[in-house]
Each structure stands twice: as C-alpha cells, then as structure tokens.
Amino acid sequence: MTALFSALLLLIAAYVVFDRRRHARLRAACVAAFEQAYATTSPLPTFEMSYSYGEPVFKVEFASKEAMQAAVDANAAFLRAIATLCKDRGRKRQFKAQRAVFFRHPADDEPVVAHCCDTMRAQVGRTIVYQDDMRRYALKTSVVGTPALPIAHCPWCGSQLPPTA
Numbered sequence: 001m002t003a004l005f006s007a008l009l010l011l012i013a014a015y016v017v018f019d020r021r022r023h024a025r026l027r028a029a030c031v032a033a034f035e036q037a038y039a040t041t042s043p044l045p046t047f048e049m050s051y052s053y054g055e056p057v058f059k060v061e062f063a064s065k066e067a068m069q070a071a072v073d074a075n076a077a078f079l080r081a082i083a084t085l086c087k088d089r090g091r092k093r094q095f096k097a098q099r100a101v102f103f104r105h106p107a108d109d110e111p112v113v114a115h116c117c118d119t120m121r122a123q124v125g126r127t128i129v130y131q132d133d134m135r136r137y138a139l140k141t142s143v144v145g146t147p148a149l150p151i152a153h154c155p156w157c158g159s160q161l162p163p164t165a
C-alpha cells in the first residue's frame with residue numbers, strides 16, 4: 001500500500017515538473033513572438049501572460065490609444081503567432097487568439113461614473129442628459145429644439161447632484 005502511495009506521489013510530482021516545463025517553454029516562445037512582432041514598435045508596449053481556466057491569456061498594454069492604433073500590423077502579427085503557438089491549449093473549446101489576447105491602453109481603465117441610484121443609471125442617455133466633462137445632469141424635454149433642463153437633485157432618490165460648473 002505504501003509503495004503504491006509513493007508511486008502515486010512520484011507520478012504527481014513528475015506531472016507537476018512536466019507541466020511547469022511545458023509552461024516555461026510556451027512562455028519563452030510567446031515572449032519571443034512578442035519581441036519579434038513588436039521589434040520596430042516604439043515605444044514598446046508591455047507584455048503579460050497568465051492563465052484563465054487553464055488557457056493562456058495575454059495583455060499587451062500601450063502607452064496611449066494612438067500608439068495602439070499605430071501598431072495595428074504588429075498586433076495582427078502577434079495574434080497570428082499566438083494562434084499558432086497556443087492552438088492545442090484550449091481545454092474545453094478550441095483556442096482562439098482573438099479571445100485570449102487583450103490589447104489595452106490606459107484610457108480603458110478610466111473609472112466608470114458612479115451615479116446616485118439604479119434608476120438614474122438606467123435613465124442616463126434616455127430621459128437624463130449627462131455631461132461627463134461638467135458632471136452636469138439635465139432633464140430632456142419633449143419640446144423639440146428646447147435644451148435639456150439642468151437639475152440639482154435626482155428625480156428618483158432625491159440625492160443632491162454635483163453643482164453645475
């Protein structure tokens with residue numbers, strides 16, 4: 001019994017080592033693919049590789065939206081390389097590079113505006129006009145050509161809204 005147990009432990013240890021080696025090899029290949037795809041891109045985006053449900057996922061972050069758009073060819077080349085390298089890595093479904101590589105820029109992380117209540121959140125863009133740059137709320141009118149009426153309190157929960165600048 002003890003012998004069987006030790007054999008099992010050994011097998012698990014061997015698998016862990018095998019899996020780590022496999023991961024290290026794939027990682028090295030993906031880093032090389034990144035360096036090749038972005039060899040002429042300046043400034044160089046940052047690269048991160050991790051796993052989500054056993055599938056490799058990648059984050060390529062650019063300094064700005066413009067830098068990301070300028071690198072369209074490099075991004076396409078990187079997607080092709082990742083698709084080839086990871087094609088057998090889908091555990092439950094076929095691996096798709098488009099689903100696993102995330103191209104980002106800092107503006108993507110801008111915080112979403114927190115409105116006062118669920119009704120307000122649902123009505124912004126419908127009965128409520130919200131001006132993000134001025135944090136100003138206004139009520140749409142049904143009279144064509146009449147500007148929206150600025151409001152100081154939420155019509156649903158009564159919260160005070162930011163003062164109009």
Ligand SMILES: [Zn+2]
Pocket residue numbers: 116117118120154155156157158159
């Ligand atoms: Zn409210």
